[in-house]
Amino acid sequence: xxxxxxxxxxxxxxxxxxxxxxxxxxxxxxxxxxxxxxxxxxxxxxxxxxxxxxxxxxxxxxxxxxxxxxxxxxxxxxxxxxxxxxxxxxxxxxxxxxxxxxxxxxxxxxxxxx
Amino acid sequence: xxxxxxxxxxxxxxxxxxxxxxxxxxxxxxxxxxxxxxxxxxxxxxxxxxxxxxxxxxxxxxxxxxxxxxxxxxxxxxxxxxxxxxxxxxxxxxxxxxxxxxxxxxxxxxx
Numbered sequence: 001x002x003x004x005x006x007x008x009x010x011x012x013x014x015x016x017x018x019x020x021x022x023x024x025x026x027x028x029x030x031x032x033x034x035x036x037x038x039x040x041x042x043x044x045x046x047x048x049x050x051x052x053x054x055x056x057x058x059x060x061x062x063x064x065x066x067x068x069x070x071x072x073x074x075x076x077x078x079x080x081x082x083x084x085x086x087x088x089x090x091x092x093x094x095x096x097x098x099x100x101x102x103x104x105x106x107x108x109x110x111x112x113x114x
Numbered sequence: 115x116x117x118x119x120x121x122x123x124x125x126x127x128x129x130x131x132x133x134x135x136x137x138x139x140x141x142x143x144x145x146x147x148x149x150x151x152x153x154x155x156x157x158x159x160x161x162x163x164x165x166x167x168x169x170x171x172x173x174x175x176x177x178x179x180x181x182x183x184x185x186x187x188x189x190x191x192x193x194x195x196x197x198x199x200x201x202x203x204x205x206x207x208x209x210x211x212x213x214x215x216x217x218x219x220x221x222x223x224x225x
Contacts, residue, residue: 004157031211042203042215043158056210091157098211101146105157 002026004106006092012112013082021077021109025094032075033093033103034059034067043091049075050098082113126222133194135219137187137204142166144214146207147180149189152218153200161189163207191221199223 005024013019025032034046045059049069060066064082069075079086089110093103127133139147145166150158164171164178164187171178177190187204201220205213 033212035213035215042217043205043213045212045214048210048212050210056212059212093157095211100211101148101163101207102160103211103213105159107155107157 004092004094004104006090006106006109008109009107010110010112012114014114015084016081018078018080019082019111021079021090021092021111023075023077023092023094023106025073025075025092026104027073029094029096029104030072031095031098031100031103032069033095034075034077035091035093037089037091037108039088046077046090048098079111082111084113087111087113123217124220124222126224127194129194129196129223129225131194133189133191133198133221133223135189135191135202135204135221137189137216139185139187139204139206139216141206141208141214142182142185144206144208147178147187148205148207148213149176149178150203150205150215151198151200152203158203161202194221194223196223196225 007022032049035043037043047057047067052069064080067077089108091108093105095103148163149161152158162173175192179188201218203218204216
């Protein structure tokens, strides 16, 4: 498929464990974004990448959250010492460039912290 | 702080009628306002955008209106179809391309 893919689709973990969420953007898209969506809520910006650099990390809720992008392609969002309030759907999006308004979203990873 | 919010959380319309979804925003600094549609279990899908120096833009069956005086954005869907049933989010594009989303309006189309 040519769309944005995310894995895993669902993740259940215990409080205190670390989790890694993966995003494969559309090939050739230089901009990559991470958002979080809590149940019945809007989307909350977390971080974006231009290439492998992250100019804006302002949305990361705490220092337990980090993200990286390698080779201008795949990105990984890591949450350390997960808490119950981290439970949400984590959505990744990509666009050709940061100047392009249309962001293509993946299906998301549903994270449940018990 | 900056925020983008919606007037109505739910909207129910009859198939074939026109739908109007409203949004209020508080930050006037953005260059673009964008509407996204999110179907159950899927990621949001881009519908249409409007630059801040415009007041109207039309797409296929959709029109977006921007009133900067009262900081109001609306999405009009003509001849609403069952496939239009979804949650609609307005979003404000800020520097670097990050989107600030509103809370969403659920549109339900009755056959």
